[in-house]
Amino acid sequence: MxxxxxxxxLDQIARLTPEQQAALLAVAFEGExxxxxxxxxGVKMLERDARKSGERFWGCENFPRCKTTQPMTRAAAMTPQxxx
Numbered sequence: 194m195x196x197x198x199x200x201x202x203l204d205q206i207a208r209l210t211p212e213q214q215a216a217l218l219a220v221a222f223e224g225e226x227x228x229x230x231x232x233x234x235g236v237k238m239l240e241r242d243a244r245k246s247g248e249r250f251w252g253c254e255n256f257p258r259c260k261t262t263q264p265m266t267r268a269a270a271m272t273p274q275x276x277x
Contacts, residue, residue, distance in 0.1 A: 233261040240265070 206214060228237045231253040238251035241262075253259040 229263060231255070231259060231261050232263075234259050238263065 206217065209217065225237060228239075229251055230236065231238050234253065234255055236254045236259075238261075239254050241250055241252040242248070243250060249265045251263040251265055253261045
């Protein structure tokens with residue numbers, strides 16, 4: 194499989210039938226796409242607040258068994274999903 198640049202990908206999507214485009218869109222928005230998966234164990238990560246700084250970050254749902262964390266971008270920390 195070859196990677197496509199953005200314009201080539203959009204061209205290929207435009208060639209799909211409306212039904213195929215709707216099916217693709219349904220897959221793209223399936224689940225909680227806005228939450229990252231833990232790179233160590235694959236489960237969804239949770240929004241956490243650092244005790245000292247109060248900054249938001251992603252922490253593995255399997256904590257304390259898995260201590261993997263990821264920084265949260267400022268934009269992600271401000272989204273309704275991340276605050277809700």
